[in-house]
Amino acid sequence: MGLKKGQTNNPNGRPKGSQNRVNAELREKVKTIIVDTYPQILEDIKNVEPKERLNFWRDLLKYFLPQQNYIEGDVNQNALSDEERKKIIDELKKKYL
Numbered sequence: 001m002g003l004k005k006g007q008t009n010n011p012n013g014r015p016k017g018s019q020n021r022v023n024a025e026l027r028e029k030v031k032t033i034i035v036d037t038y039p040q041i042l043e044d045i046k047n048v049e050p051k052e053r054l055n056f057w058r059d060l061l062k063y064f065l066p067q068q069n070y071i072e073g074d075v076n077q078n079a080l081s082d083e084e085r086k087k088i089i090d091e092l093k094k095k096y097l
Contacts, residue, residue: 030063 003009014020034041045053080088 027063034060 045056048056
């Protein structure tokens, strides 16, 4: 029938949230190449158009900075009414002023 959600045939597998070994190795290799050739990269990048230079650095950063996740939701879903906001502000004023 298959496994239920959350079950695995390998309970001692890679822990949740840990990096994939292949991706970590690739990132380390790219980092080494960049560190080793950094002076030449800086020299070469001076000779390109500003837009291309920005694109280069933007594309390079994704290997070193964690990617931000987009969260979708309705901001007003749990919005307070004006009356509720006023009540909370009054309570805070009484407590802290």
